[in-house]
Amino acid sequence: MSIIEINGITKDYGNRKGIFNLLFAVEKGEVFGYLGPNGAGKTTTIRHLLGFLTPDTGSAKILGMDCRKDSAEIMKHLGYLPAEIAFFDGMKGMDFLKFMGEMRGLANTSYRDALIEKFQLDTKGTIRKMSKGMKQKLGIICAFMHDPQVLILDEPTSGLDPLMQNIFAGLILEEKAKGKTILMSSHSFEEIEKTCDRIGIIRAGELVTTEDIHVLKTKRRKSYLITFDSPATASAFAKTDSFDNITLDGASAKVDVLGSVTRLMEALSGFTVIDFDTQKNSLEEVFMQYYGSTITEENATKQGGVR
Ligand SMILES: Nc1ncnc2c1ncn2[C@@H]1O[C@H](COP(=O)(O)OP(=O)(O)OP(=O)(O)O)[C@@H](O)[C@H]1O
Numbered sequence: 396m397s398i399i400e401i402n403g404i405t406k407d408y409g410n411r412k413g414i415f416n417l418l419f420a421v422e423k424g425e426v427f428g429y430l431g432p433n434g435a436g437k438t439t440t441i442r443h444l445l446g447f448l449t450p451d452t453g454s455a456k457i458l459g460m461d462c463r464k465d466s467a468e469i470m471k472h473l474g475y476l477p478a479e480i481a482f483f484d485g486m487k488g489m490d491f492l493k494f495m496g497e498m499r500g501l502a503n504t505s506y507r508d509a510l511i512e513k514f515q516l517d518t519k520g521t522i523r524k525m526s527k528g529m530k531q532k533l534g535i536i537c538a539f540m541h542d543p544q545v546l547i548l549d550e551p552t553s554g555l556d557p558l559m560q561n562i563f564a565g566l567i568l569e570e571k572a573k574g575k576t577i578l579m580s581s582h583s584f585e586e587i588e589k590t591c592d593r594i595g596i597i598r599a600g601e602l603v604t605t606e607d608i609h610v611l612k613t614k615r616r617k618s619y620l621i622t623f624d625s626p627a628t629a630s631a632f633a634k635t636d637s638f639d640n641i642t643l644d645g646a647s648a649k650v651d652v653l654g655s656v657t658r659l660m661e662a663l664s665g666f667t668v669i670d671f672d673t674q675k676n677s678l679e680e681v682f683m684q685y686y687g688s689t690i691t692e693e694n695a696t697k698q699g700g701v702r
Contacts (some may be wrong), residue, residue: 414440414597421593445547445548474548478516478580486522488519512697551579567579570593571590619656619659
């Protein structure tokens, strides 16, 4: 039995908005990254899993239970971080965590306290006065503190600074090692790449693909920005003809590499390199790398009125 199942869900909001015949499953111990641009349908999918929405067709299950009918039972085993956190604004952070803990019958608060420590959150102040990042940390602690078997996290790192994003990635890996099943949505391939086993890409309400992250990494083209000691060295490197796609700019060269970076490292060994940087690709670029013109053609067809 899969832990999370989305069985052919359609929720049509009209105007081509919503989700359409979605079908995927997340297995025990798996971290599943759910990626897509703004408005693709990630939150709508997650709201079905939480039992907040009734699908037009299809169904969702968690731990074999129906997300709509058995949501009270499911909640006992689930940690949820919403995309937009609405807390009781006037409450102090710690009072909120205590309140949520009591609702869930949390007897042992040691994990909660360890999470507060890990995220360095000052829980003494009122939630109203907390920054976006602090509220996000509070939401994360609340989702994990009762040690649930299943976690559903809607854009968990939004508002977190890079240091906290790394701490969050570490937490996900620890939870994965405990055998937790995690579905997390994101816009960022880079973020998902650090933690997930598999990703699903949704676009315009339809699942474009689900793929093993290791397979994707080998298919992925990355850009590297290399700064040499002089423009002459940069052009000498470009003339080695080792790579198809080199763009020169003074002493710098941007090189696109597919898969392993070993070949680039070897090619650079005879040159003086001052700086070496990876350029992050946007999700859109990653889409284009994997699916090339297919996506644009599909979109053009849809915009022309055919689904
Ligand atoms: N209740 C609703 N009524 C009508 N349209 C809706 C409703 N809820 C969502 N939508 C539309 O459905 C589409 C999918 O929205 P959803 O919030 O699931 O996207 P998302 O992938 O989570 O986006 P983001 O990354 O911006 O959070 C959007 O076009 C949105 O405007």
